[in-house]
Amino acid sequence: MQSDSSTEERIKEAARVVFYKKGFAATRTRDIAEEANINLALLNYYFRSKQKLFDIIIVEALTRFVKTIKVVLNDKETNLEQKIEALARNYIDFILEEPEIPTFILTEVRNNPEELLKKLPVREIIANSIFFEQHREAVELGKITEPNPLHFLMNLLGLIIFPFIAKPMLMAINDLKTPEFNLLMQERKKLIPIWVKAMIKTE
Amino acid sequence: MQSDSSTEERIKEAARVVFYKKGFAATRTRDIAEEANINLALLNYYFRSKQKLFDIIIVEALTRFVKTIKVVLNDKETNLEQKIEALARNYIDFILEEPEIPTFILTEVRNNPEELLKKLPVREIIANSIFFEQHREAVELGKITEPNPLHFLMNLLGLIIFPFIAKPMLMAINDLKTPEFNLLMQERKKLIPIWVKAMIKTE
DNA sequence: GTCTATAACGTGATAGAC
DNA sequence: GTCTATCACGTTATAGAC
Numbered sequence: 001m002q003s004d005s006s007t008e009e010r011i012k013e014a015a016r017v018v019f020y021k022k023g024f025a026a027t028r029t030r031d032i033a034e035e036a037n038i039n040l041a042l043l044n045y046y047f048r049s050k051q052k053l054f055d056i057i058i059v060e061a062l063t064r065f066v067k068t069i070k071v072v073l074n075d076k077e078t079n080l081e082q083k084i085e086a087l088a089r090n091y092i093d094f095i096l097e098e099p100e101i102p103t104f105i106l107t108e109v110r111n112n113p114e115e116l117l118k119k120l121p122v123r124e125i126i127a128n129s130i131f132f133e134q135h136r137e138a139v140e141l142g143k144i145t146e147p148n149p150l151h152f153l154m155n156l157l158g159l160i161i162f163p164f165i166a167k168p169m170l171m172a173i174n175d176l177k178t179p180e181f182n183l184l185m186q187e188r189k190k191l192i193p194i195w196v197k198a199m200i201k202t203e
Numbered sequence: 204m205q206s207d208s209s210t211e212e213r214i215k216e217a218a219r220v221v222f223y224k225k226g227f228a229a230t231r232t233r234d235i236a237e238e239a240n241i242n243l244a245l246l247n248y249y250f251r252s253k254q255k256l257f258d259i260i261i262v263e264a265l266t267r268f269v270k271t272i273k274v275v276l277n278d279k280e281t282n283l284e285q286k287i288e289a290l291a292r293n294y295i296d297f298i299l300e301e302p303e304i305p306t307f308i309l310t311e312v313r314n315n316p317e318e319l320l321k322k323l324p325v326r327e328i329i330a331n332s333i334f335f336e337q338h339r340e341a342v343e344l345g346k347i348t349e350p351n352p353l354h355f356l357m358n359l360l361g362l363i364i365f366p367f368i369a370k371p372m373l374m375a376i377n378d379l380k381t382p383e384f385n386l387l388m389q390e391r392k393k394l395i396p397i398w399v400k401a402m403i404k405t406e
Numbered sequence: 407g408t409c410t411a412t413a414a415c416g417t418g419a420t421a422g423a424c
Numbered sequence: 425g426t427c428t429a430t431c432a433c434g435t436t437a438t439a440g441a442c
Contacts, residue, residue, distance in 0.1 A: 023229075026229075106368055106369065113375065117372070150373070159361055202398070232417075243418090244421095410439105416436095421430080421431090424428100
């Protein structure tokens with residue numbers, strides 16, 4: 001492993017592009033070789049098989065996907081409001097760099113939940129987070145109406161992630177182009193915390 | 204075409220089950236035949252090809268998916284608040300009957316957006332809806348803070364649909380079982396309208 | 407390390423008997 | 425209409441020359 005443009009790295013980057021866009025089953029190793037401008041045989045030389053190459057890509061994606069949440073939810077220095085702001089900001093920035101990552105992850109996890117999720121300690125990372133603890137305290141103090149933190153998490157992640165998943169549909173509905181879509185996502189970094197705070201306390 | 208348990212119908216139902224779960228590319232015609240308890244050759248006898256069978260399934264799914272929104276968004280008898288309530292109620296009920304339909308549609312649309320969406324007049328149905336008209340009026344009257352109806356639609360649909368898409372992850376995080384998950388979704392039929400109304404008017 | 411050629415396999419589809 | 429047997433093809437993976 002030397003420069004970023006080594007053959008091995010080129011194949012990995014190409015694999016990321018194609019797998020993200022089409023998923024494991026619809027991807028042909030030829031697509032990856034073409035995207036990487038390498039000979040097909042080199043793919044197997046470096047990674048043994050399509051499956052092994054895919055495993056590397058999906059684990060890296062899952063790790064970054066979960067870590068981006070984890071870091072925020074377990075930050076001892078921030079309160080709940082700050083966590084909402086940080087999550088919206090960091091997560092939207094993260095996804096804007098790789099807009100296809102949410103759909104990629106969610107569809108591949110669907111195809112293979114137990115296999116993929118046991119590779120990462122998702123449960124410990126999220127369920128025992130400082131975020132959940134702070135949520136519980138806020139509920140006890142009457143600052144939050146809905147006591148179930150799962151609703152809170154679904155709402156927050158839904159507001160952040162859903163537009164990226166629904167992007168193809170949304171672009172068809174309003175024939176939106178990608179630059180305009182990205183602008184909407186930039187707006188949401190500021191809007192989502194406002195909305196979520198309004199949702200928190202209802203009569 | 205006679206009873207619902209005719210061979211043809213059995214194959215279609217099996218195809219729906221398998222395609223919903225695995226998507227087009229990962230599905231083998233043998234999987235469908237097995238699920239339907241029929242001989243593999245019968246699939247081609249009735250539907251000519253895997254692609255033709257798939258087209259039937261996806262168009263049916265898309266039609267129902269869009270129609271469920273369309274009916275609500277174009278109802279002249281209801282105001283904006285009532286549309287929010289109706290959408291949460293109808294859509295969650297609809298998806299609870301076929302929980303895999305959102306992921307199925309979103310991933311297949313990703314693979315083939317132009318081809319699939321030109322088959323349905325999604326744009327006219329949504330973009331020119333009474334819902335958007337009522338939203339515009341409410342903005343002019345100062346009843347809604349955020350003027351862009353796309354944000355409104357993304358939020359509403361995200362709150363409704365996202366939990367179903369993220370279900371495998373959520374179940375891993377809190378090792379939730381399906382009955383408990385469904386209970387959460389029932390709760391959301393009432394909670395989402397409350398949340399959305401709170402989001403609408405912010406300072 | 408990289409290439410060409412090809413083997414090995416899985417899958418969609420059909421021929422033809424019943 | 426339904427079955428068994430098989431073809432035809434595309435794709436993954438490897439052998440072997442360079």
